[in-house]
Amino acid sequence: MTTPRIRYAMVGGGRGAFIGAVHRIAARMDDRFELVAGALSSNPENAQASAADLHIAADRAYTSYEEMLRVEKTRADGIQAVVIVTPNHMHFPVAKACLEAGVDVICDKPVTRTLEEALELERIVKNSGCFFALTHNYSAYPLVRYARELVERGKLGKLRVVQVEYPQEWLTEAAADDNKQASWRTDPARSGLAGCLGDIGTHAFQLAQFITQQKVKTVSADLTSFVDGRPVDDNVHALLRFDGGAKGMLWSSQVAPGCENGLRIRVYGEKAGIEWAQENPNELWFCELNKPRQRITRRGDIGSDIAARGMRTPGGHPEGYLEGFANLYKDIADILIARQQGETHFLQNWVPDIDTGVEGMRFIQAVLTSSQQDGVWTPLV
Amino acid sequence: MTTPRIRYAMVGGGRGAFIGAVHRIAARMDDRFELVAGALSSNPENAQASAADLHIAADRAYTSYEEMLRVEKTRADGIQAVVIVTPNHMHFPVAKACLEAGVDVICDKPVTRTLEEALELERIVKNSGCFFALTHNYSAYPLVRYARELVERGKLGKLRVVQVEYPQEWLTEAAADDNKQASWRTDPARSGLAGCLGDIGTHAFQLAQFITQQKVKTVSADLTSFVDGRPVDDNVHALLRFDGGAKGMLWSSQVAPGCENGLRIRVYGEKAGIEWAQENPNELWFCELNKPRQRITRRGDIGSDIAARGMRTPGGHPEGYLEGFANLYKDIADILIARQQGETHFLQNWVPDIDTGVEGMRFIQAVLTSSQQDGVWTPLV
Amino acid sequence: MTTPRIRYAMVGGGRGAFIGAVHRIAARMDDRFELVAGALSSNPENAQASAADLHIAADRAYTSYEEMLRVEKTRADGIQAVVIVTPNHMHFPVAKACLEAGVDVICDKPVTRTLEEALELERIVKNSGCFFALTHNYSAYPLVRYARELVERGKLGKLRVVQVEYPQEWLTEAAADDNKQASWRTDPARSGLAGCLGDIGTHAFQLAQFITQQKVKTVSADLTSFVDGRPVDDNVHALLRFDGGAKGMLWSSQVAPGCENGLRIRVYGEKAGIEWAQENPNELWFCELNKPRQRITRRGDIGSDIAARGMRTPGGHPEGYLEGFANLYKDIADILIARQQGETHFLQNWVPDIDTGVEGMRFIQAVLTSSQQDGVWTPLV
Amino acid sequence: MTTPRIRYAMVGGGRGAFIGAVHRIAARMDDRFELVAGALSSNPENAQASAADLHIAADRAYTSYEEMLRVEKTRADGIQAVVIVTPNHMHFPVAKACLEAGVDVICDKPVTRTLEEALELERIVKNSGCFFALTHNYSAYPLVRYARELVERGKLGKLRVVQVEYPQEWLTEAAADDNKQASWRTDPARSGLAGCLGDIGTHAFQLAQFITQQKVKTVSADLTSFVDGRPVDDNVHALLRFDGGAKGMLWSSQVAPGCENGLRIRVYGEKAGIEWAQENPNELWFCELNKPRQRITRRGDIGSDIAARGMRTPGGHPEGYLEGFANLYKDIADILIARQQGETHFLQNWVPDIDTGVEGMRFIQAVLTSSQQDGVWTPLV
Missing domain, CATH: 3.40.50.720 (NAD(P)-binding Rossmann-like Domain)
Incomplete structure (x- = not known):
């Protein structure tokens, strides 16, 4: 059937x-x-x-x-x-x-x-x-999911440092009045009090928590609105402390000329590091201490069921943003079918x-608070 | 409607x-x-x-x-x-x-x-x-089409050198009997007399002609079947001469460990060069003589209607193999609709x-002939 | 003579x-x-x-x-x-x-x-x-000097964001007792109270000030010593505020597996951004807003006397760490000769x-203080 | 002493x-x-x-x-x-x-x-x-020597394909009369009958033989002089057959805008491939079949005495063209000292x-002959 x-x-x-x-x-x-x-x-x-x-x-x-x-x-x-x-x-x-x-x-x-x-x-x-x-x-790219698996399998050892960033350039100048995408994103009534922070900072935050499987406990932040008259932030600088002992930095910006959609994450542990960048999502660097870096590519034989699920073509056939997005929909379809039969699907994880979503809003709230209070370390509650 | x-x-x-x-x-x-x-x-x-x-x-x-x-x-x-x-x-x-x-x-x-x-x-x-x-x-990637436009607009000047290559690794070893993809591709009765040449060499050839808008006149080739018992070639070395005066090299291989789907083309003219590689199709290098190289990215504002047609997301959101393939289907849909109304659509070009297709088969034929005759320059007829 | x-x-x-x-x-x-x-x-x-x-x-x-x-x-x-x-x-x-x-x-x-x-x-x-x-x-690499010139000539417009980092991996594990380089660098009596901060954090700080020609006014920092028993920091996370209005982040680490000598700086202004990484010092990215990135290479014709002085070979002949270091010595020689004749040489600038040196020590002091006081913004005095 | x-x-x-x-x-x-x-x-x-x-x-x-x-x-x-x-x-x-x-x-x-x-x-x-x-x-770069060792140790298996290229842009236009470097290089009386072929084609040829430790047996070549009035070739296209069974392509050009000093070699065998490019000589790609590519960097612990000899700094401190050249001089010094004592030093190898030198001239001669005879396969004798 x-x-x-x-x-x-x-x-x-x-x-x-x-x-x-x-x-x-x-x-x-x-x-x-x-x-x-x-x-x-x-x-x-x-x-x-x-x-x-x-x-x-x-x-x-x-x-x-x-x-x-x-x-x-x-x-x-x-x-x-x-x-x-x-x-x-x-x-x-x-x-x-x-x-x-x-x-x-x-x-x-x-x-x-x-x-x-x-x-x-x-x-x-x-x-x-x-x-x-x-x-x-972004957390549905096959190599992002594989990165999480590498962490979960202990390949990195205990995590220490998490560097995540998401710079863009498209709001470097004040947006034209008829720029529909820009206008609601910089209007607190529609977007919320967070500008760049809410729009892309939350993606960076979610990616960091997703891969490390640690929660951010507290943040110390410095928000800026560089463009005159912009009612919300357009640059986020934040220090992070995770509940598993890792420390991190998060930078997101919409005023960085030359940066298109530069989401990038690097995680370093006691035994190895991993590095991944969204603009070329088909490669993941796996760096064991004192060994040559390995360039892992998106291909079926990397040894991960969850990653392989999200691949439609062999290695070397670049898959991108739409395929990553489609992975969520494919998973949701499987989950919904399972639920129709009263079952819980492992993909819900x-x-x-x-x-x-709630964690993301707590993050926004804590960053706003910390920045208003000159960077005081603020818990996510 | x-x-x-x-x-x-x-x-x-x-x-x-x-x-x-x-x-x-x-x-x-x-x-x-x-x-x-x-x-x-x-x-x-x-x-x-x-x-x-x-x-x-x-x-x-x-x-x-x-x-x-x-x-x-x-x-x-x-x-x-x-x-x-x-x-x-x-x-x-x-x-x-x-x-x-x-x-x-x-x-x-x-x-x-x-x-x-x-x-x-x-x-x-x-x-x-x-x-x-x-x-x-591959010729439907937005930046490939833009590359052709740069040539057509004279940005490269008169073309001189064309280097095109398409290496893969997947047939480095004799394929297992149950490898359906490998078995028909290495069976002359189903695939034709050309192995690697027909499977991917023709892609490289078509890409070179598409971007340069020149036709290959003659070839000098050296085909090899490196894997014992393989009835068709698995490596193609060919020298090319184009009707517009350019000269070129074409390499395609299915026995190159480390190469996944390495289609890549470089074209050099009197004024500038361009370089593009399929595995990261969202960037095109435009190199004017004695100026810094420019990294042109797939984004709507590069100044090309035909390229912009084939984009679904802003710059920095990687689009890949499936999107490139889909561009052909999108174009074909427009062409078919136009034909229903008795019109010829510019996209047919x-x-x-x-x-x-015929040119590709002439290329295969000429390469086979040249290689059998120890590399004699052979016209595409 | x-x-x-x-x-x-x-x-x-x-x-x-x-x-x-x-x-x-x-x-x-x-x-x-x-x-x-x-x-x-x-x-x-x-x-x-x-x-x-x-x-x-x-x-x-x-x-x-x-x-x-x-x-x-x-x-x-x-x-x-x-x-x-x-x-x-x-x-x-x-x-x-x-x-x-x-x-x-x-x-x-x-x-x-x-x-x-x-x-x-x-x-x-x-x-x-x-x-x-x-x-x-590091500030004597030709393209670093050219980066400073681009800033000074106003090519970036008013500066906004400075991201500088210097990760290494070599102290990921506790160093062996006979590792002479590691032992004095992690001994406060010989190295000072700053570990990674003094050894490489100061390079990153100096590079940021050198290129931007702005001074860091205040810092908010989080120092960590990840390796058990190490008496000095091995990871530095710091937020920066510059006197010209720019804001920045500085990360230096000696516990980042996969990173050899990863000094890297990115500076974004109202009009353009620049990006440079020490491990491939012969290229500088110049990114004007909404234009293709330019890859500027170390070659004589880039339009900078100070950069050209520090080149010994044509473009494409990679020059590296030793050549950059030698540039300082070459400059010092010219300065000393000029001083023998009672003259001030422009290279002193x-x-x-x-x-x-004093600024570097003020930076170390402020980072130590801020980190001890849970990240309070601390001026460099 | x-x-x-x-x-x-x-x-x-x-x-x-x-x-x-x-x-x-x-x-x-x-x-x-x-x-x-x-x-x-x-x-x-x-x-x-x-x-x-x-x-x-x-x-x-x-x-x-x-x-x-x-x-x-x-x-x-x-x-x-x-x-x-x-x-x-x-x-x-x-x-x-x-x-x-x-x-x-x-x-x-x-x-x-x-x-x-x-x-x-x-x-x-x-x-x-x-x-x-x-x-x-170029054959004295540490990672080139390591590449030869990988071949000699059998890490690639039997060699099949060798792709070597050396494109430059500097003679894209007719050189000015006062360009001393260009004028003798394009004057057969001083340079020989080979232009680009002799100047840089021989480097590519030597590099290929050096790494593979195979000799080129025969060549099929197509030389071109693209710039009007230039008495010697400025572009070399050649097919190669090696005595150990490998086949190859050699491209060298001085009319390729965007190429500074693009010497690059790729060698593929039955088990693995290696790739190296002169403009970033501190990395060597080692690609085992169906495994992630490894990025081997120039650092002391890669497991090669001959490579380590030619390093003056730790990994991540880029060494370049002058250091590679200096390796030859350092080796020659050791050889000359040994010879003063009547000994043969292993470095002579x-x-x-x-x-x-003679092999290089045989290569030039064979390429000239083949090209004059419309690409007939010509032995190096």
Whole structure:
């Protein structure tokens, strides 16, 4: 028997949006999902036109997510999951409504606009019995997962130093008024109080915790808003202390000319170090003390089931950002199918969830606090 | 009005195949195609099971392409195009049958098993009025297309030297008997007389002609079969002379340990050089004489419409092999839609066609001849 | 008329030493210096044998620097300069004696063991009328000097972010007792209270100030000694604030497996960024906002007199650590010749001096203080 | 007892020359040689001025090498060796005169202007009992020597494919009349009939033979002179067949914009491949079949005495072109000292000699012949 595709709807992601299209390609890559409905825009005209672009039937092109949830519930072929790709401030109300309607949620990051919302959402998720995934896509690259395995297998020994960074250049200058992507990201009402910190700093933070499997305990931070008049930070400097004894640095910036999407992590332990950079995600450096560095490439025979799962081509055939993102969707499909049969799938351990989301908001909160208090070491609570 | 998806069938590509899955992801990436039928295997059980895997209706899971063409013709929602992903020896009969049935063809490379077949197919394509595309996917990477534009705009000046290479390691040792991918590729009856030459040498050749927009006039070659008992070449050394005055070298190998999929091209002219390597396809080196090298990255603002068409994400979000492959499918969709309206789309100039296929077979023939005659310079005729 | 070679003596650097040999090669590279005397070891036998190795006449092989200064003063062909390559704690007394004897000094870094000594030495230098150079060799690489020029010429615009790091692996494990290089560097009595911080952190600090031409005002630091029983730090995490408004991070470590000598700096301004790494010092990345990165190589035509001075071969002929070090010696030779004629040479602006040394000690002091006080921002005073 | 420095003279290398200065730095690097005399220029004024620059006593600044040999022979402290750094056409007469005077010779490459001269010189060397070294410096990089050892130890298995290349850009345009370096290199009367082929093609050839320890048996070549009016080749395309069964390609060019000094070699065997590039000589890739590539760096603990000999600093301290060149001089010093004691030093096996020179000229001759005969496979005889 063929496993049927999962029927999903999207909230946000109409014409002119960016990340919605990425989610759709990721969901489509392995043919495990079918986009059947959408509340793609609150503007009715845009909602209809966007739906038509995406082969969504006209009667399932909604202008409000509330209506969508209400109507879809009545259909035999109604939606099974909702993908939320709105600006941050809408994550909470949409997710809440979905979960309360018993619909599984796949949500872009950061999980909410504030820590309070995140904590409230955590309660809702746990009471709902629904599935909730947070699309920290970078942790789904095969070699990132392999890096975590190397740590878990003890290949690095006890961890000591974690250097993570995520520089970009695209907000080096004040953004033009019509730059939709820039405008909501630098508007606290929609994005939250964190600018660069929330947009990409949380990715760096999540990646560090994911690979090390340690939690950041406390941070000492220095946030800056270099561009005149920008109401949120555009550069994050933070020192980290992990609960397993490691120490780290986190740098994220959106004012670094020459840097496109420079997420990069290096982890050093008593026995070995690993280094990985997102812009060439098909290689991972494994550096045993006093031995030649090994360049591990993304290929099926590296000895990791979880990494091999996320590969569609042999080594040397570069896979990238969309494939990494698609790995999350592939995993979520497997998890949802398992849940339909009342089972827990081991992949839940590899897909970011509401706890990841809450941790990210605690991180944002602690960094903001530390920076306001001149760098005092601040716990993540 | 939404543009409907193109309904296609696949011949070959059942369970256990490799390149079929790549074509399907490529066709799916931008949601322009719908897989509705298939002759995925000549084995009925495998054909049915493979079709079910792919959500193909059971009554459209055929065991012979002839039957498929016959039956589909009778359906209102019948197939509009066929994708051929069989071993090489089946390309000709399947393509012939499709074209004679008035169905457009998308065919994996090399176009046929022999030059004679290719010339015959050329006549058939031209008489059929159908569309025929050959999936030399590497020429659809955005920066490869931009490289061709740099040449066409005269940024390199008159071309002088072309160095192209495509080394792999996977046939360094005699392949195990159950290695399906290796076995047909080293069997002249299915693959043709060219081994490495046909499998990847033709990619290198096509890439060189594509970027330079010059034709190879003559070759001097030295083919080797290093592995004992292998009936076809596994290493190609060839000198090239182009009709525009450039000279070149082509190396392809399947016995080069450490090389995964090392397609790489460098072109030097009177004013500048360019360098590109497939394993990191998101960067192109542009080297003006006596100036610092520029690392051009795949991003929307490089000043090329054709390159920007083939991008789905901003710079720094690596796109890879599957995205490059998908660019061909996206282009083919646009071409097919235009043809439905009786128009010729400019993209036909960018998608490899039957002429490309014939040139590739002439190249294979000339290299075989030159190598048999101890390297005598041999024209491509 | 030929410019005669400068006659110098070395203190420290006998058999078994490391950095002495580097200084000698650097001094010899351009044939501007002649090693004529030495107090290479306090052990008389080693002093004699080491001198003989180096073609120093037996009667100029001293066992004490005091004696050497006394005797050499009496010779018509006596020494003109002393190179100090002892462990840190001897820098102060030797330099003081030389300067009081009217002999110019070339001293390895850090300048002294403590800030108090450095301040005292500063007074001595200024009263002596002698020349004093501190061999922060990394700032003498041609492309580092060119980086400083790019900043000075305004090519980066107002500076914002400075990321500097210097990781090594060689002290990942507790050093063997007979590891002479490791033992004095981890002994506070000889090295000072700073371990990794003094040994390589000061190089990173000096490089950052040299290129940006800004001074670090305050630091917030987290020092760690990861290896059990090690009395000094082996990992430095510090946040920096510069007097020109830039902010930065400094990481230096000696417990990072896979890192050999990973000094690296990245500076981002309003208009452009630059990136440079010591392990491949012949390339400098110049990244103008939204333009392709330029890979500037070490070659004569880059448009910088100061950089071109430090090149001995054309581009593509890699020059390295010893050549960079030799640049300091070449410059010092020119400065000393100019001083003999009562002139001030412009190169004094490019060679680290006693002020650089004092700044380095203030940095060490501030980092130690901040780290002891849980990261409180601490000024360099 | 201290080993005395070897007293040498230089022929050629006066003001305005290039490679002479490189030899002098190389000879000076390890302090094993002393430049005591010179016939630096046939122009008396230049000869005197150049000698003074180099601290050569005025009475040992000669204008003819014949006179120099005659006079030096009469001195108790006369020269022990001569370094020849003239244009190619003078190599033969100067070397001949030195050898007949019983003086050891260190000669720049290629060994002579013609094969006939080389064969004659071979006879002279062998009859003279003198030492003769040819400065193919690239084979003295530590990691090149280690590469040869890996081959010799069987780590690659039986060799199959050798790809060697040496592209430059500096003659992309017709050289200005006053470009001294370009003018003699493109003048057959001084350089020989080979242009790029003789200048750098021979380096690539020597490197390939050195690492593989196989001899090239036959070549098939295509020489081009792309720049109008240039009397010698500026681009070399050649196919190679080695006596041990390997096959190869050699590309050298002086018209490749973006290439500075791109000597690079890749060797693939049945078990592993190695890759090395001169512009970053401190790393060597060792690629075992189906294992992660290893990045071997130049550091003392890689397990090779011959490589470790040629290192002056720890790993991560880049050593470059001058250090590689200096390795030859250091080895020659050891060999000459051994010969003074009637011993043969094992290093003679690692330093290019007259046989290497003759092989290089046979290679030039065979390439010229093959290219003139439209690429016919031509033996090296």
